[in-house]
Amino acid sequence: MEQFVNAILEYSRKESDHDYLIKLMENNMDKLRSVVNHVGSALKTLNAKHHSIGIVYLLLARAKLPQVDEEFLMLVEQFLLTLDGPQTRKVANRFCQVVHRYSQVCLENNLSMKALRYLLTGIERFRLNSEYLTPLHQEYLCLCLKAKNYKAGFDLIETQIFDIDPTITGLTPRDMLLYYYYGGMVYIGVKQYTKSLDFFNNALTVPAYALSAIMVECFKKFVLVSLLVHGKFLGISKNATQLVHRHMKTFCSQYIDFANAFASNDNGKVKEIVDKNQDLFQKDNNYGLVKQCMSSLYTRNIQRLTATFMTLSLNDIAKMVNLPNGKAAESILLRMIENGEINAVINQKDGMVSFEEDVYPFNHPQTTSSLDTRIQRSVELSKRLKSIDENISSSTTYVARLYGLKDDMIMDMDDKGSRMMQSVSKLFGMWR
Numbered sequence: 001m002e003q004f005v006n007a008i009l010e011y012s013r014k015e016s017d018h019d020y021l022i023k024l025m026e027n028n029m030d031k032l033r034s035v036v037n038h039v040g041s042a043l044k045t046l047n048a049k050h051h052s053i054g055i056v057y058l059l060l061a062r063a064k065l066p067q068v069d070e071e072f073l074m075l076v077e078q079f080l081l082t083l084d085g086p087q088t089r090k091v092a093n094r095f096c097q098v099v100h101r102y103s104q105v106c107l108e109n110n111l112s113m114k115a116l117r118y119l120l121t122g123i124e125r126f127r128l129n130s131e132y133l134t135p136l137h138q139e140y141l142c143l144c145l146k147a148k149n150y151k152a153g154f155d156l157i158e159t160q161i162f163d164i165d166p167t168i169t170g171l172t173p174r175d176m177l178l179y180y181y182y183g184g185m186v187y188i189g190v191k192q193y194t195k196s197l198d199f200f201n202n203a204l205t206v207p208a209y210a211l212s213a214i215m216v217e218c219f220k221k222f223v224l225v226s227l228l229v230h231g232k233f234l235g236i237s238k239n240a241t242q243l244v245h246r247h248m249k250t251f252c253s254q255y256i257d258f259a260n261a262f263a264s265n266d267n268g269k270v271k272e273i274v275d276k277n278q279d280l281f282q283k284d285n286n287y288g289l290v291k292q293c294m295s296s297l298y299t300r301n302i303q304r305l306t307a308t309f310m311t312l313s314l315n316d317i318a319k320m321v322n323l324p325n326g327k328a329a330e331s332i333l334l335r336m337i338e339n340g341e342i343n344a345v346i347n348q349k350d351g352m353v354s355f356e357e358d359v360y361p362f363n364h365p366q367t368t369s370s371l372d373t374r375i376q377r378s379v380e381l382s383k384r385l386k387s388i389d390e391n392i393s394s395s396t397t398y399v400a401r402l403y404g405l406k407d408d409m410i411m412d413m414d415d416k417g418s419r420m421m422q423s424v425s426k427l428f429g430m431w432r
Contacts, residue, residue, distance in 0.1 A: 008054030080122035092170030141182035150189030267322035
């Protein structure tokens with residue numbers, strides 16, 4: 001172990017030696033595992049600010065053990081709080097392996113809530129800026145779901161992601177899919193179903209050459225959340241690959257049947273489908289979401305009555321929407337009135353319900369503030385998209401691909417810099 005520590009100390013001084021240190025550690029992983037019991041004492045002589053590359057490899061050797069102890073958790077947590085971003089990004093894949101092992105242990109030992117603070121700090125120190133998606137995002141969201149701390153996960157996914165660069169963060173397609181899957185579940189937890197639907201849709205439109213189990217699970221929730229948002233399943237996005245269009249409905253036929261029954265507005269038919277497939281829904285951990293859809297169907301059917309009738313009895317409403325009795329109808333109506341879903345008055349004396357026209361206070365200060373916030377976000381997003389478009393348009397590789405240049409010509413252009421790029425652009429401009 002002393003030899004490894006000396007090598008880390010020596011080759012961490014200059015940035016030009018970092019690649020050699022990485023190669024040295026990679027070539028000696030087997031030897032490092034043989035002295036893994038001394039990792040704890042070795043780390044006491046190293047500083048994360050200057051030796052993050054070496055620390056990652058020491059922690060990785062410890063993470064590879066069949067069983068890890070509490071000391072491993074403490075060492076990882078200390079590193080997450082103090083790591084050097086630029087150095088750690090040079091060994092991003094190895095660092096993510098360490099964090100994955102740490103997250104696994106925390107999940108298995110009910111330490112998810114404790115781990116959130118350390119992992120969030122690790123994300124902030126590891127990523128280049130807040131707009132980058134990293135493999136640590138999905139690990140953090142998984143811990144949030146396990147701890148049922150949806151607020152913590154919500155705060156993370158509300159940060160807009162614009163940059164996805166595996167060469168910097170070590171991100172894999174699996175990490176991206178899990179980010180959208182867990183993120184969609186977090187949005188369900190805070191009852192923001194429209195945003196949840198967007199996340200599941202993003203997962204389904206990721207380019208793929210083979211069907212992923214994660215995408216199948218996303219599709220199941222995508223169907224159910226579609227019912228909560230739109231009242232029906234609108235189908236798979238055109239941006240999804242043919243693979244998704246071809247196979248999803250086959251693998252998830254029970255969910256499609258449920259969606260079709262839901263769209264018919266027949267509560268009895270919906271209940272029949274649910275009873276038939278209850279075991280499957282429970283096995284998929286989607287039964288709670290299915291029950292929310294059933295409750296939503298009652299709500300939608302009652303809302304539909306407000307467009308036709310001015311006054312109805314509670315018993316008539318119960319009969320029309322297939323509820324057991326007037327008391328059940330009254331319970332749903334009170335909840336809908338409280339949530340602002342309908343404008344109605346219930347006469348407790350004679351059991352009659354009067355539906356009134358909705359009044360929207362467009363001049364309310366809160367409405368104005370909300371509209372102003374949305375306008376500002378739209379302006380900021382527009383500026384960001386314009387910047388991205390300009391960067392792409394001025395990219396050597398993009399322009400070369402656009403005009404059909406070969407890879408060796410692209411590399412030659414990159415070597416000669418921007419002047420060459422400008423010359424090529426002018427040249428193609430003359431040929432138009």
